[in-house]
Amino acid sequence: MKSGFSKKQELYIRRAFDLARLSEGSAVPNPMVGAVIVFQNRIIGEGYFKGFGKSHAEVNAVTNVKEEDRQYLTQSEIYVSLEPCNFFGKTPPCTSLILKTKIPRVIISTIDKTPQVSGNGIELLRQNGVEVITGVLEKDGDELVKYRTNYVERESPFVILKYAKSKDGFIGQENKSVWITNHFSKILVHKWRSEINAIMVGTNTARQDNPKLTNRLYFGKNPLRIVLDRRDDLPEDLHLFSDGLPTWQITENITRTFSKKNVIQIEIPFDDFLLKNLLKKLHEEKIGTLLVEGGAKLLQSFIDQNLWQEARIFEGNKYLKNGILAPQISVTPNEEFKIENDTLKIFQNG
Ligand SMILES: NC(=O)c1ccc[n+]([C@@H]2O[C@H](COP(=O)([O-])OP(=O)(O)OC[C@H]3O[C@@H](n4cnc5c(N)ncnc54)[C@H](OP(=O)(O)O)[C@@H]3O)[C@@H](O)[C@H]2O)c1
Ligand SMILES: [Zn+2]
Structure with a gap:
């Protein structure tokens, strides 16, 4: 044209x-x-x-x-x-x-x-x-x-959902950490972490996988980490709390103080407006982009409340046979890429 x-x-x-x-x-x-x-x-x-x-x-x-x-x-x-x-x-x-x-x-x-x-x-x-x-x-x-x-028009961070699912549609398994994608996909995710302001996980993912959520495989900075911890009882020795890098712990009622200064405790009511209020708070702090890395419940709540702009979904080359089902997104992908034996689909919301 x-x-x-x-x-x-x-x-x-x-x-x-x-x-x-x-x-x-x-x-x-x-x-x-x-x-x-x-x-x-x-x-x-x-x-x-x-x-x-x-x-x-x-x-x-x-x-x-x-x-x-x-x-x-x-x-x-x-x-x-x-x-x-x-x-x-x-x-x-x-x-x-x-x-x-x-x-x-x-x-x-x-x-x-x-x-x-x-x-x-x-x-x-x-x-x-x-x-x-x-x-x-x-x-x-x-x-x-x-x-x-997005930052100036919606006054909210640009929310990117990211997860990996197995060929048979599972995101993970109960009480054990499983890896679904290949090393190149992992590098790409670390690159994305260098490009965004903040990254978020749900309580179960933090407890079970003990993720670092840092950018270790690419150059550039680490994002601010955000973890939901309603009852303020996630173990203090999780990487997110103990490695000295900044983490926001979102809780309903602060009951303890962390020995490490990297943990910022933020009280927000865990009601229907939790995610909306959190996004508002992030915008106030000039956070322009948020990458949500799981698990299924947290991702699904962003989808159900229509609080996302883009989704980047990997399909790995393995079958898990059972476990936690991946979230459901009802739009069709805008782009599809092959990363060796993984498939990456990019979805835009609206
Ligand atoms: N393949 C992947 O890409 C990937 C990525 C991350 C995790 N995973 C896997 O996913 C599994 C964990 O998934 P999951 O669905 O069980 O857990 P999750 O989403 O990590 O955490 C769920 C918990 O977080 C809190 N939470 C989440 N969304 C909330 C909301 N909108 N409002 C209030 N609280 C909210 C609730 O905690 P409370 O009920 O305790 O208050 C909820 O039970 C693990 O097996 C992990 O390995 C896979
Ligand atoms: Zn200028």
Whole structure:
């Protein structure tokens, strides 16, 4: 299908996407953004947003232009994966920078849904005589900032459900830990852990599997861990409580104090609104993404209450014959991948 944009425009916007992705995991809940400055088909500056409080992609791209190329800025175009910001946040607005450097042409993939921006950045540039082209590879641009868009539009974390099931539909077995997927799938899950803000498990999974929920097989950071512990009686020597990394313990009534300072105890009533209230609290703490890793009961409650945006479900190559049945999702998968002998299906909710 012809898009109406030139091959050249798509090429440089793709380069901006690649740069944006370098901040996978460190940008959220802010958006991943990349910027490329081009003079006569030559890239003279590139940059990306490295995370909260750091300078924006456009600023980094301009800063990276070599001294001898600065004279060309007034005849260059800047390609940005997302509409430039036009408000004072942690840093001055990028629209001011573009106007100051007199870059005459801005090519954008998608509009920033942040209420203060949302088309205003584009408007301001146009009012000041800058030529602005929008919508280049827009679908991909939207996908790149989907966590951010969810954060500002829904005011709740982007919830990703993740589990593995056996060929005969079981997620696990009573009172024993079983492994369903292969090593490559495990690495992929650790990569996902590096890309999100928080990860959550139910009480039985914490007690039975004693998971670490850290990213050990990929580079990057560990997510904040969240565990439900209604009666405040999960053993203190579980990895989640004892390894020194941050964990939120969600309980109905705090009855003990943990010796380790990494455990934050949070009291929330265990009523019908528990998950909703927890998501609200996570949003208040600027948590933009939550990966729910099981078990079946916790996952099913997110599904039943329609509190999820995406599900990533592995089907391993083994039969368990009995055990705990995997949750039921009633939508059809959007994508399907083979990871050696495992199948990964991705579902989008709405
Ligand atoms: N294959 C996989 O991907 C995978 C991943 C994780 C776990 N597992 C397996 O799954 C099994 C555990 O699954 P499971 O379903 O028994 O347990 P689970 O979901 O880990 O924990 C269930 C318990 O957590 C609490 N809970 C969960 N959702 C809640 C909600 N919405 N509101 C209030 N409390 C909630 C309740 O605890 P209380 O009733 O005590 O209050 C509930 O009984 C284990 O065998 C584990 O190995 C498999
Ligand atoms: Zn900016």
